[in-house]
Amino acid sequence: MRPAHEGDGIFLIRSVAFATVLVAMGGMSITTGSEASMNALHATARQKATDASIAALSSELSQRFGERVATSPAVREQHGHTLTWVKNQPPDIVVYPRTTEEVSEIVKLCAAHGVPVIPYGTGTSLEGHINAPYGGVSIDLSLMKRIIAVHDEDLDCVVEAGVTRKELNEYLRDKGLFFPIDPGADASIGGMVATRASGTNAVRYGTMKDAVLALTVVLPNGEIVKTASRAKKSSAGYDLTRLLVGSEGTLGIVTEITLKLHGIPEAISAGICPFLSVKAACDAVIMTIQTGIPVARIELLDEVQVRAVNLHSKLTLPESPLLLLEFHGSDAGVQEQAERFGEIAAEFSGGPFEWATKPEERSRLWQARHDAYWAAKGLRPGAQSVATDVCVPISRLAECVDATKQDILESGLVAPIVGHVGDGNFHVQPLVNTDDPAEIEACEAFVDRLVRRTVAMEGTCTGEHGVGQKKMKYLEVEHGPAALNLMRVLKQAIDPHNIMNPGKIVAL
Numbered sequence: 001m002r003p004a005h006e007g008d009g010i011f012l013i014r015s016v017a018f019a020t021v022l023v024a025m026g027g028m029s030i031t032t033g034s035e036a037s038m039n040a041l042h043a044t045a046r047q048k049a050t051d052a053s054i055a056a057l058s059s060e061l062s063q064r065f066g067e068r069v070a071t072s073p074a075v076r077e078q079h080g081h082t083l084t085w086v087k088n089q090p091p092d093i094v095v096y097p098r099t100t101e102e103v104s105e106i107v108k109l110c111a112a113h114g115v116p117v118i119p120y121g122t123g124t125s126l127e128g129h130i131n132a133p134y135g136g137v138s139i140d141l142s143l144m145k146r147i148i149a150v151h152d153e154d155l156d157c158v159v160e161a162g163v164t165r166k167e168l169n170e171y172l173r174d175k176g177l178f179f180p181i182d183p184g185a186d187a188s189i190g191g192m193v194a195t196r197a198s199g200t201n202a203v204r205y206g207t208m209k210d211a212v213l214a215l216t217v218v219l220p221n222g223e224i225v226k227t228a229s230r231a232k233k234s235s236a237g238y239d240l241t242r243l244l245v246g247s248e249g250t251l252g253i254v255t256e257i258t259l260k261l262h263g264i265p266e267a268i269s270a271g272i273c274p275f276l277s278v279k280a281a282c283d284a285v286i287m288t289i290q291t292g293i294p295v296a297r298i299e300l301l302d303e304v305q306v307r308a309v310n311l312h313s314k315l316t317l318p319e320s321p322l323l324l325l326e327f328h329g330s331d332a333g334v335q336e337q338a339e340r341f342g343e344i345a346a347e348f349s350g351g352p353f354e355w356a357t358k359p360e361e362r363s364r365l366w367q368a369r370h371d372a373y374w375a376a377k378g379l380r381p382g383a384q385s386v387a388t389d390v391c392v393p394i395s396r397l398a399e400c401v402d403a404t405k406q407d408i409l410e411s412g413l414v415a416p417i418v419g420h421v422g423d424g425n426f427h428v429q430p431l432v433n434t435d436d437p438a439e440i441e442a443c444e445a446f447v448d449r450l451v452r453r454t455v456a457m458e459g460t461c462t463g464e465h466g467v468g469q470k471k472m473k474y475l476e477v478e479h480g481p482a483a484l485n486l487m488r489v490l491k492q493a494i495d496p497h498n499i500m501n502p503g504k505i506v507a508l
C-alpha cells in the first residue's frame with residue numbers, strides 16, 4: 001500500500017479518531033460507525049494543488065493543446081460558477097478536448113502531477129458540482145459534439161458528451177424520434193448522465209438511469225472503458241453503467257453515451273388545471289398516478305410560482321395552485337386520458353381544465369415551465385436562489401407539500417414551489433438576501449427541516465439535481481453510515497488518489 005504524506009501533492013489521509021477506510025493494492029477493509037459523520041464536516045482527504053504543480057501542468061497542457069487551454073480569470077470563474085448561493089471556487093486551468101483519447105491524455109497528465117480534474121458540461125448544475133475547492137483542471141467537453149450514430153430500427157443513438165439535449169432533439173426530429181429527458185436547462189448529455197438528471201417527462205419516460213444503455217468513460221488513471229453493449233438488457237456482471245450514472249464526475253469522465261430513444265407520439269395534448277390549494281392539487285396527482293393514467297407530464301406550480309411565471313413569461317395563467325399536464329398517445333387514447341384526469345380533478349374541486357390546442361401554445365407553456373427557475377429569481381431581484389429537490393413516495397406527496405407550504409408561511413421566506421409531482425419530486429426555491437446572516441440561518445434551518453421531513457417519509461434529499469457540495473451533509477441522514485461507507489470504498493477503489501472532482505458526494 002502506498003503511504004500518504006501531507007505535502008506529497010497526491011493526497012492526505014486525515015488523522016481521524018475513528019478507523020479509516022483503507023484500500024490497499026491487495027485488499028480493502030470497510031469500517032462502520034461514526035466515520036460517516038465526516039460528510040457533515042465536508043472534510044476531505046485532499047490538498048489544494050501546489051502552485052508549482054499547476055505551473056508545470058499548465059505549461060505541458062499548453063504545449064500539447066495550444067489555444068484550447070485557458071487560464072484567464074473570467075474563463076476560470078465561469079467554470080466554477082454555481083447559479084445559486086453556493087460560492088464560486090474557480091479551477092486553475094480550463095482545457096477543451098476534442099476526443100476521448102485527448103481526455104485520457106489530459107487525465108494522465110493531471111494524475112502525474114496530482115492535480116484534481118473537474119469535468120464540465122454546460123455548468124447548469126445547482127449544488128456547487130463544478131466548483132474546484134482544491135483547484136485543478138476543468139475539462140470542458142463542449143467541443144465533443146458529434147452525434148456518432150442513430151439506430152432508428154433499435155431506437156437508440158450514440159453521442160459525445162458535449163451534445164446538449166436540445167441539439168440532440170433537433171437532430172432527431174426529422175427521423176420521428178425524440179429523447180425525452182428534459183431538465184429545465186439545455187444541459188449536456190454528459191452532465192445529465194453525471195447528475196442522473198430527469199425533468200418533466202420522467203413520470204412517463206423515466207430518468208437518465210433508465211435512458212442510458214452504455215458509456216465510454218475515462219477513468220482517473222486515464223484508462224478508457226466501455227461499460228456495456230447496445231443490448232436493451234444484460235446480466236453480464238456488475239452494472240458499471242449505473243454506477244457511473246449519477247457519479248457527478250467523481251469516478252470518471254463520460255465521453256460517449258448510448259441512449260434509448262422514443263418515437264414522437266401520434267397525438268400530444270397539453271393543458272392547465274387550477275386548484276384551490278396545493279394539497280388538493282397533490283391529491284389529484286396521487287389519484288391520477290394510482291389509477292394508472294399514463295400522463296406524460298404532470299407539474300405543480302404553487303400560486304407564488306404562477307405569479308412569477310406570469311411576470312417572467314408574459315402569460316395570464318390563473319394565480320392559484322396549478323397543474324400543467326401533457327398526454328401522449330393516439331388521438332383516442334389522449335382524449336380518454338384527458339377525460340379521466342378531468343373527472344379526478346373535479347373530485348378535488350379542481351378545474352376548469354383548459355387546453356393548449358396549438359403546438360405553439362404548448363411550446364410556450366412548457367418553455368415557461370422550464371424557465372420557472374429564472375422566473376422565481378425575478379420575484380426578489382438581488383436575492384440569491386437556493387436549490388432544493390426533495391422527492392417522496394407518491395402516497396406521501398400531498399402531506400409533504402402541505403407541511404412544507406405551512407413551514408414556508410411560518411418561516412416568512414419568499415419560496416415558490418414547483419414540482420415534477422407525478423414522481424413525488426418538488427423544488428422549493430427560497431430567495432435569500434445573503435448579506436443578512438439571520439435570513440441565511442432561517443433558510444438553512446428551513447432546508448434542514450425540509451430534508452429531514454422528506455427522509456422521515458422514506459424520501460430523498462435529491463430527486464434529480466444530485467449531491468454536489470451542498471447536499472453532502474444529508475447523505476448520512478438518508479443512507480446511514482454503512483451505505484455511505486460503501487460509497488466511500490467504491491470511490492477509493494476507483495480513484496485512490498482522489499483526483500476526480502474531489503470534495504463532492506463523499507468526503508474522504
Ligand SMILES: Cc1cc2nc3c(=O)[nH]c(=O)nc-3n(C[C@H](O)[C@H](O)[C@H](O)COP(=O)(O)OP(=O)(O)OC[C@H]3O[C@@H](n4cnc5c(N)ncnc54)[C@H](O)[C@@H]3O)c2cc1C
Nearest residue numbers: 121122123124125183184187188190191194197198249254
Ligand atoms: C433553470 C434550470 C432548470 C433545471 N431543471 C432541472 C430539471 O428539471 N431536472 C434536473 O435533473 N436538473 C435540472 N437542472 C439542473 C441541471 O440542468 C442538471 O443537473 C444537468 O444535468 C447538468 O448538466 P450540465 O451539462 O450543465 O452539467 P455541469 O453542471 O457542467 O456538471 C454537472 C456535474 O456533472 C459532472 N460532469 C459534467 N459533464 C461530465 C462528463 N462528461 N463526465 C463526467 N462528469 C461530468 C460535473 O463535474 C458536475 O459534477 C436545472 C438547472 C437550471 C439552471
